Structures are given as structure tokens and as C-alpha cells.
Amino acid sequence: MTTPILEIRNLHARIEDREILKGVNLTIPAGQVHAVMGRNGSGKSTLSYVLAGKEDYEITEGEILLNGESILDMEPAERATAGIFLAFQYPIEIPGVATMTFLKAAMNAQRKARGEGELSTPDFMRAMKEAGSLLNIDSDMLKRPLNVGFSGGEKKRAEIMQMALLKPTLCVLDETDSGLDIDALQVVAKGVNGLRADNRSMLVITHYQRLLNHIVPDVVHVFSDGRIVESGDKDLALQLEARGYADFDGQAA
């Protein structure tokens, strides 16, 4: 059996004195898209931050393996160059830093970590144009400071564009549908679907089933009180939508 891209074993994490993840087990084989659904406050977003390596969280137990290697001791930047990409629920606005400058720095940092040379300016521009056209992002938007003054839809599209440029092996999409109208959602979903590949896995974290009509998952997990309480195929999402989360509360995995 080939090594899964992501394997999470009995993961416990806390912030200050509060335990938020209480034994998460999750395996995503290469090429698959898994959805994690749960109500607000169930710990879904914590899972995404823990994967990306946010300092505020302390891992008290368990293991996270990316392509069979533990990432727990890796800094956020190392994790990114190792292939983890987090599409933030609330992409941060950074005044003064042009989107273009930022993208170039990120792409070159990752190339450098892989032992590749810096992108030439024409190559960079070409890559930008390509990824931008996929997500309706024009060059004017790229000249603006990172996410500053972007609408909700623009921010999410810019996140997916970054994903397209950085070509990660594990994409973590945290509530990518929040704040999007149906048109924007379709653009984003098209972008994400275009990035599905045999050597890439995705973890789609969402509150609503709606997104999963557009990004169809291979497996759906229900998340409650810090752990996965049920897993199934895409129909599980429809059941959830019909019955609500209450039915799943208190279930053990």
C-alpha cells in the first residue's frame, strides 16, 4: 500500500488550558478529497491551524505525518515548503506589502527550499497570468497590498490562486465558502477542482454542504467536540444537511 499523503493519529491539541482537539484520526490517500464538516466551535479550524503549525496551539498527544514523515517539529515555513498549503478562512490583510511582491517571495522561497533557482521575471509573470486568469484575478488586483481592501470573494479567489502557484501536495481549505455568493463560489470551486491531481490531496473544512456540491469529496467526516465522530461518502453530507448536527453529537468514532 502506498503511503497516504496525510495521516493524523490520535491528535490532541490545546490552546492555553483548553483542550480543543481530543483524539483526531484521519488518513487521506494521494489524490483524494476529504471533507470535514462540523458546527462552529467544534474544532475544525483548530485542525487547520495545527496542520499549518500555528504557535498558539500545543500538541499534547498524537502524530501528524505528511508523506510518512512527522511534521510536528517543523516550523510553519518548513511545512509550507514540505507541501502543506492552508487556504485561510479569514485571509490576513497586510498593508504595504504588494500582493505581487509577496507571491514572488513565497514562490522563490519554496523553490529555494527544493534546490531550484529563482524564477525569472518573465516566467513569474507568465505563471501569474495563468493562475490569475483561472480565478478572474487581474494584474491591478495583484498590485494592491495583500488582501487589503479585497472583497470577501476576492480574498478567497486570491487564496486559491496562491494554491495554484505554490502547487502543494496537501491543500487545507478552511471554510473557503464562507462569505461567498453563488457566482464567486463557482469560480473558487472551479479553481480548486482544476487543482485536483493524483499526487495531491485536499482537506476541505466546511460548515455547509453547499460547497460539496461544487467540490465533490471522496470521503466526508463529521467533526464534533474535537474529534471525528462519523465518516462516510458524499451522501453523509446530505444527511447532515437534512438532520442537522445534533444527531451526531456525543457519538464516538
Place this chain on the structure above:
Amino acid sequence: MDYDIPTLKENIDRETVESVLALDVDKYKYGFETDIESEVAPVGLTEDTIRLISTKKDEPQWMLDWRLDAFRRWQTMDEPSWAKVHYPKIDFQAISYYAAPKAFKGPKSLDEVDPELLRTYEKLGIPLSEQAILAGVEGAGEPKTPYSGNVAVDAVFDSVSVVTTFRAELAKVGIIFCSISEAIREHPELVQKYLASVVPVSDNYFATLNSAVFTDGSFVYIPKGVRCPMELSTYFRINEKNTGQFERTLIIAEPDSYVSYLEGCTAPTRDENQLHAAVVELIALDNAEIKYSTVQNWYPGDKDGKGGIYNFVTKRGDCRGRNSKISWTQVETGSAITWKYPSCILRGDGSQGEFYSIAISNGYQQIDSGTKMIHLGKNTSSRIISKGIAAGFSDNTYRGQVSAHAKATNARNFTQCDSLLIGDKCGAHTVPYIESRNGTAVFEHEATTSKISDDQMFYCQARGLDEEEAVALIVNGFVREVLQHLPMEFMVESQKLIAISLEGSVG
């Protein structure tokens, strides 16, 4: 930056509307004088004056020595001139430093107090009675004034404390609540340990003067682990003319204790200025919390700026223990001049300081007030919300200091100072000193100055309020964030006071 003052929707609640509509027409309703025979020290300030005060108070020798030492230091000091207030030079030799009702012979039980004094306090809305409801006991009806209900009162009349209520009740849980004069005699070990430990004798000109001549004030001691079962309060009244009032308050909260303390003050309407120079010291030990609220309503002077109290006050709290907390809330509407900076020294790791202030100036009043948050310990935090309202010909200055010492890792401060100008003859000023000496400190300060928007005025007037009512209503909304930090009973009273203070500010 967002300059909107709170929207009308938030402002209008029935209670406010009613209280504004039911306003009295008189401007300063506490201006009467009590006709009571007093013993008044001759005017002037010499070492003999201090000996006289000390003798009257039946003080031990150490206290007299301490006073004399302060007096000698005071003589070498200069009156501060940095505040944005202007007044003729005070003649400290033209003031009497001691005045007490003649019949007064030391603290008494309630039934021994001169009925004339009881009537005076009744008229001020402070019935000195222990008949009112005790904590947790219901059925005696709604409290009618801030001081009815669960409030123990220390009544200070000119230079003496005339009575302190609920003492026996409080003593049951080990709380000491008495006049400072009595504490000096009965609890010298506590007084010697803590007096001037927060405000050093020569801290500033007025604090040093106070140390030499203070006459009375309150002493509060909350033992370890005790949550004070009722609000404690002191009500200060200046009655005699040509006297100054120099009160001294000392509050000590032992570890894990809590106390909420209120302070009120009024004075008769007089043409000449009178001096009030108080010192208040608070000490909070580990996990203790002190909440100190003031409604300052000294006589502000008449509409031409004649008379009024000069209010030069040093108030400081020391968060000496870990995770201790001191919270100051003040509503400043009175006095001709206010010079007052209730401060917090955040010494204990994890300690917190808060300052919530409403300062309203009208007529020819001058206010220079604010706070200092001195971050010394690690993980200390402070919060300052100041609302200044200037009307008439007044000047209203917020002066504040926030500083993080080099060792104050992770110090946090948030400051919001808003000023409202009513009319074009007044001034509103903001002078913050923001000093970060630690790379991990995070300070945020924001200040705005604006006037009441025409749209808001029009909206209120379209609903039938006249101009003055509309202003009072909108101002109450502007200060709401601070009012909420006052004890319940004080809130309604303060709202009325705000409206009265602003009478004559428009039209």
C-alpha cells in the same frame, strides 16, 4: 478612525428620556448651608496649626511628627504649573485648616449624632440610617437614592467624620470601616504600614500639604478572602466658609478580597473659592480587587465663574499583588478647577488597572484630569476610557500617561479618549504620554474630538425634545460606556447630574 458617536438607537431608552424630562430646574441643588455651630481653627498655616489638628484628633506622637515632617517638606516645594488650568495664586495663610461641629466629641453611634447633621445629609439624599435593607435581604422596596440600600456610609462634615454606619455589621466579617482619625488611634500598625506607601509624602505639592494638614477621611481594611457584602462609601461635605478640606483615604484589600467603594461630595454655594486637596491610596494584594467610584459634585462656581471649589486631588492605587485589580470610575461634574489623575501602579505580575471617566465642564470650569497606568510587572494590562464634554466657556483637558517599564513583558494598554464640544467658546484638549520601554508591550491609543451631530439633534427635536433635552440625551449616550461601570444606584443619579451640569449650555 471612526468618529461616530454612538447612534441614537443606542442612546434612547425610556429611563434616560424620563430622567431627562423630569429634571429639576435649579442648577446646583446642594448649595444650601447648614446652620450649625462650629469650632473653626484660626486662619493660617504654621506648625501650631498642625499641632492643633493633631491635638483635636487625639493623635499619637508619631503621627504629629509625620505631619510636621511633611509640613517642612511642603515649605520647600513649588506649586505645580504644568496643568492647563489658570487661577489666582492661592493664599494658604487665608484658609482655616480645621472646622468641626461644636457639639462633636468624637465618633458616635447614630442616635447620638446631632439631628441637624442628620437632616443635612437627608437633604443631600444620604439618609444616615441603618434601617435600610442589608445585603441579600429583600422586601424593603426599591432604593430611592444612591445611598439607601446596601451602602455603608462614612459621613465627613468639614474636618471630621460625624458617623460611620453599619460598622458592627461589617466587623462581623472582619472588615474595618472607620474614619482615618480613628484608625490612627485604633489600628496604628496598619496605618503605619500602609500610609504614604502609595503616595509618598513629598509626591507632589498638594499631596505634601495634605500629609501635613489632613483632617479626616475613611479607612477601609478588607481581610484575606473576604468579599465585602455591601458598598462602602464616604460622603464629603464642606460647610464652613474659608475652610479647606483635606481628606485622606486609605483602602487595603488583603489577598483574595474584594471591595466596591463610592465617594460623593458637595459644598454650599459661596462667592469665594475653597480648597479641597485630598489624597486617596489603594493597596490591592494578591488576587484582590478594589473598585473605586467617584461622583464629584463640588460647587462649580456660578455662571460668571465666581466661587467654586479648587479640587486638587492625588488618587493612586497600587496593584501590589499578583493578579490584583484596581478600577477607577469617576463622574466629574463639579468644582471650579479639577486637577486629578487617579492612577494605577501595576506592580504585581498579571495585575490590571482600569480608568473610566466622564468629565463635564460648563460655565468657567476648568478640568485637567486623566490617569497614569504604570506597567511594572509582567503580563499587566490596563484600559482607559475617557469621555470629556466641554460646554460654556470651560476648558476640559484629558492628561494621561501610559508607560511600560523595561521589565514589563507583554504589557497591554488600550486607551480611548473622546471629547465633545458644545458651543464655540469652550476648549477640549488631549495630552497623552505614551512610553513603551519594552519590545513586547502593545499599546493602542485613540482620541477623537467632535461636536454633537446636527442630524442627531434634528432627530431628537423631531421627536419633541427641546434643544437642551436633546443635548442631555445625546450626551448620556456618549458617556454610556463609562456610566455602565458605576454601581447601579449611581447610574441614574449620574445621568441626572450630567443633564443638570449641561443646563444653559445651548441656546
Place this chain on the structure above:
Amino acid sequence: MRSTMPVRLGPAEDSLIAQLKSAGADAVAERITVAGLPTRRVESYHYTDLKALLRAVPPLAGAANAANPPSLAVPGAYVLTIVNGRVQAAGAVPAGLIVGKTEGGVLSTRDDTLVGINNGLASEALSLSVENGVDTVIQIDRRIEGEAAHAVDALKIFVADGASVTILETFSGSDAAHMGNHATYMALGKNSAVTHVTLDLSPSKSSHFATNEYRLADGARLRTLVIHAGAALARTQLFPILAGAGAHADIGGLNLASDGQHLDITMESHHAVPHTSSQPLFKSITRGRSKAVVQGKLVVDRDAQKTDAKFMHQGLMLSDEAEILSKPELEIYADDVVCGHGSTCGKLDEDWMFYLLSRGIPQAEAETMLVRGFIAEVLDPIEDEALNEALNTVVDGWLLSGK
């Protein structure tokens, strides 16, 4: 009040008094004799105690030659030079500009020691008159050459109604413990538009003092930017007076403080008539054991209704030992105004940092990127591309120079 003890004077004050007396500036000399140099008790020097900071004052500067190239090269700029207080001969003058020389003492008299010293000692002033739109950047290169010297110079600029110009002042000199006291007075005519950048690149042991006074007529638009990137002790005083309806000032400043430096920007902006606006924005970055000071006062006169003024200072601390001291003030006498100020201080935002790291950007690079981003807000509005690029080079140099 008791009579105050006479002030004890130090060697710095003694030298200054002698210099002032030799120049016939007896009133200023007398004032320093009585009060000494300002201490922290003088409000506007609260964080820059000159009495404590100035241990000595070097002798008044003698003539020196100006063979050196300007300290900052801006392609296409027209350069005028003042060396050791003396105005150097001008080359071919661009169209629309008149260059001349007048007597010193260009600043309005005010209760300020540095202003007093400049007015007392500046013997001559470079005068510029901008008659209409000048496209070339005009650079005034003010330098102190030779042995350690106290150089006092002055510049007077008239911008005619409707004229526009970009002026850059650079301050530099030989590597010695100089003391510079520089004055610039600028009168902006109706509807004129001026960008005025002053960049201090003084050598590391020197003290740099500059005072810029501006008077804006109706509809004038001023953009200023002060950059402190040199000297051991630097203080720039900004005194804009918005004296005409519709006048607007964007006043910018940047303290780039490295180990051992004390940098101070002090502004008092005066809104004197109705319908004026200003937006002062200052940023301070400190690293090592350094100190950055920003004081900014907005004064709105009784008649100056409809004033719209917003002051902002943001401090960024890159080390634990640094200090950022700030005193934003409002002094407002008109009621129908919208005025405010803000002041923040802290280290680099952790959420921003995490975002960059999560994209694979290494720590050090992410830090530089965020600091550049922090600075961009004050540099970006400088429209002249060559000038903007030159200023960015200075900032980059500072960023890469470490401590």
C-alpha cells in the same frame, strides 16, 4: 511662588552663549543664560532633554569646500549646496525657479531654543522662488565638512500661486561630532502644490536639528516627509500653519532608529482658519538600544470651524531594549470639527508573520517584508519616481545594515 534657584550652566551652554554673543544675538544668549538648555520639564522637550543630551557644542563652522557629491543621488535632480552654513554658487537654474541669497533668520520667532539659536546664528539664507510648475526635483544638499563644527544654515522658499514643486533636502557631512541647526521656511501660495522631503544622513556621532515652518494659503496642498536615518541625536521640528481656506497638509515622518540613536520628530500643526485639513502620519522603527520620539500636537483655533485633522503615530519595536515615546496632543477651541489622533506601539503582528510563514517564506525575509510594508505607507505617496526609488534605497540600506 518661591524664587527658583538659578540654573547651573554646562559647557554646551557656555559655548552656545559665547557663539550667540559673538553673533550679536544677545536676547537668545540671555535666555540660555537664565533658563539653560531645555530639560524634560519643558513640555516640548519632554522626551528630548537637551540639557542632558548635549554635553558639548563644537566651534562655529568655518568655510569649507564643497567638492563632495551629494549624499543621495537622485537622477535628474537639480542640486543646490549649502556647506558649513554658506550657500554655494548655483549652476544653470531650471525654468520657473529663481535662486538667490538673503539674510539669515528665516523662522518666525517662537518660544523655542533651537529656533532661537538658528535665528541668532544663521548669517545667510538660500532663497528659492518657485514661479510656476517646476518638473525637476530640487535638491538642497546641506552638509557639514571638516573638523567637528556647529553649522547653522537657513533656507527660505516661496511658492507662487498655482505653482508646484518637489523639494528634497539632504543632510550629511564628514565623519565628526558635528552639530547642525537647520531652518527651512516655506510659504505656499494659493492652490500651490508642494512635496517637501527632508532626509537626515548625518554621520553617526553628530547631532542634527532641523526646524521646518510652513505657511499655507488658500487651497495650498503640502506633502512633507521627514526621514531620520542618521546622527546620534536628531530632532526635526515641524510647524505647519494652515492659514488659508481649503489648505491641506499631509505631514509624514519616519524614525529609523538603530542602536545608540535618539530620534525625535516634534510637530505642532496649527489650523488657523475655517475649512482646512491635515493628516499627519508618523512611523517609528527601533532596534538595538535606541529611542524614537514622536510628539504631535494639533491646535485648532477658535475660528477654525470645519477643521478635519487626523494624526497617527505607529511604532514598531524590533528589539526589547528600544524605547518608543509618543505624545499626540489635541488642543481644540472650535466645536464644529472632526479631529482625532491615534498612537499604537508594538512588535510585528504575529498573524501577519504566520501568514507569510505558512506560505513558505523564511522568518528573516518575512520580517524584512513586513517592515518594508510598514514603511510603505509613508514612502508610497512620494510621486516622483526617481526620488521615491532613491528613498527606498535609503530604507533598504537601513534594513540590511542590521543593528
